[in-house]
Amino acid sequence: MNILFYYRNKNAGYSIGAVFDTIVTELKKVHQVKCSYLPSPYADIQSIFKNGWFARKEERNDYINHITGDVHYLLWFLKGRRTIVTVHDIMYYHYLKGLKKKLWKLLYIVPLKKAAYVTFISEFAYRQVKAVIELDPKRVRVIPNPVDNSFKYSPKEFNLQKPIILHIGTLARKNLLRTIEALKGINCHLRIIGELDAKALEALKRNKIEYSNSFHLSHEDIIREYRNADIINFPSLFEGFGMPIIEGQATGRIVITSHISPMKEVAGKGAVIVDPYSVEDIRNAYLAVIQNKDLRENMLHEGLKNVENYRADKITGQYANLYKELYENID
Template identity: 25%
Template sequence: MHIAFDARFINDDYHGIGRYAYHLLEAMTRLFPQQRFTLVYNPALRNTRFPLGELAQRANVALQSTRAPLYLPPEQVALPWLMWRLQADVWHTPFLSVPLAAPCPVVSTIHDLIFFYHPEFVSRRGFLWYYTGSARLSVWRSARLIAVSQATAEEIASLFPRAASRVAVIPEGAAPRFRPRTLSSEQAGALRARYHLPERFILSVGARRPSKNLGRLVRAFARLAHQTPHHLVLAGPADPHFEDEAMQAVQECGLQERVHFPGFIAEEDLPLLYNLADVFAFPSLAEGFGLPPLEAMASGTAVLVSCIPALQEVSGGAVPCVDPLSEDDLTTALRKLLLDAAYRADVARRGLERARALSWENAARKTMQVYLSLEA
């Protein structure tokens, strides 16, 4: 089978989508050497995070460049022509960008439908119309749909009942580099120096936007900051389309010396950062899956998540969850994790065990089953 994969999303602007696409491709191309893969990428889209060239060294992988932009009309001409020229048996898009005139079956991954259920998390009305329209077209045009969680599958079935039979639930995984490590004093010191990190800290990773609920996390931390030596580290860029609620909360609470914003974390440093943290907090208001908490669990870090369906599904009940709208709940849960070392170690152990059940190898095998079902 010849699988053409839209690898244009593996770029520096699509953090979670790019990570999903790359790790899925790495596992599939490694596990299925008898299948042929063409990775379609746009060299104009900057990618400093994931080495597509390394995948292309495999005998069953080829790279195909295209100038087709994401989400603009020219892709609706360029991509179908490219599929026809490649004689692809299936086209897989890892997000909402489906070629309507595709000459072969299309598989689309739906990560979440947050823009339907939480329009307040979309920065502009035009974006909202575009995302909801793209999702409708993806569902209508795709032969099969992959939902990264049962929670997302249920959202698809609720909004598009006729599509329910075309949905396969395939959870994401944690890459092998996310594992418990004992950092040398030199490694820890270098990482702290590079990102200006404190000695002990709570970590959260993700773009600073309202759905991540970081303003509440800061205010919850403010309530217990006097009880612990820990600082709070919020890694990831601020989303320029929204007000920076986390920064506002820091200023309101006078926590400029206790809350740190190291910005973007290099891929090779992320596993080390998880290992350096005592607690990972992810109080998100809406998610389709939740890769950061899974990667933190796989790294052996004690994790705290919000009690929303996708995160409860990912964590499998192994780690504590809180009402994301309650600062009281968040403060209480953080306090217990920070002040009770035995409890924190037990949470880390249970999270690590849960993380082992979710792997990119499993995701790759199930995704290949979806592809092969289109041959039948």
């Protein structure tokens, strides 16, 4: 089979690209794969048309198209019957109002109806779209993100005296401020990945939190951060999936995450689940993990079991089956 992957411009963010690089690496072992990066990282009308015409010129009659996410509007330019699109989330839509909201729906949600198949990285992402438009269930698949093969089990003795708590991401939804409050008085080191704003810096000082901070890390640097950590902190307020959950589990670290979809489903039984809006609940989770060896061992065991559901070869196999299905049904 021949598959052409459309990626958004790398300057628009590389998280989606990283996910599909894992899949592409596996597919290349047995299939002909081409990757095409869009020329513009922007989302104004001129850039949308620029990217759309570029995608149309790249299209090949002997290839299946796969839009890897975010740039759903490419469906207006491509042959829908030969195109699969992956939806990560449509959270931005819910923040918009008036004409902007209508236009975003026309560009990013309505074109999903044109696709031969729409894949969602979680049931949560699928429910988001179903609440806005109706899709034929026969053309919908839920295929989760894979964990990169470079995230491997790395044994580490838990630091009881001063555990390292790794917090990835500093956007408001990553819940760093409640994390800082919850850690007040707990002897630990908070390792924060992402640029800190004035509010976070003030909260760290006020709550007397020992911390360190880095950003713009390479993939290899991120892997080292997971290996150095004792606890992976991910009490996010909303996500389309939640990669740090399975990356932490794959590394063999204790994960704390939110009792919110899709994070609780992604985590399975392999994480300590908290109410992300409750500082007390988050704090109690830290204390339970630090004080309870049996809990740590159980979370480690269940996490390693759970991550097997997200191995690259397994997820790639689900996509390969879908490509085969599309090939067999193209007019």
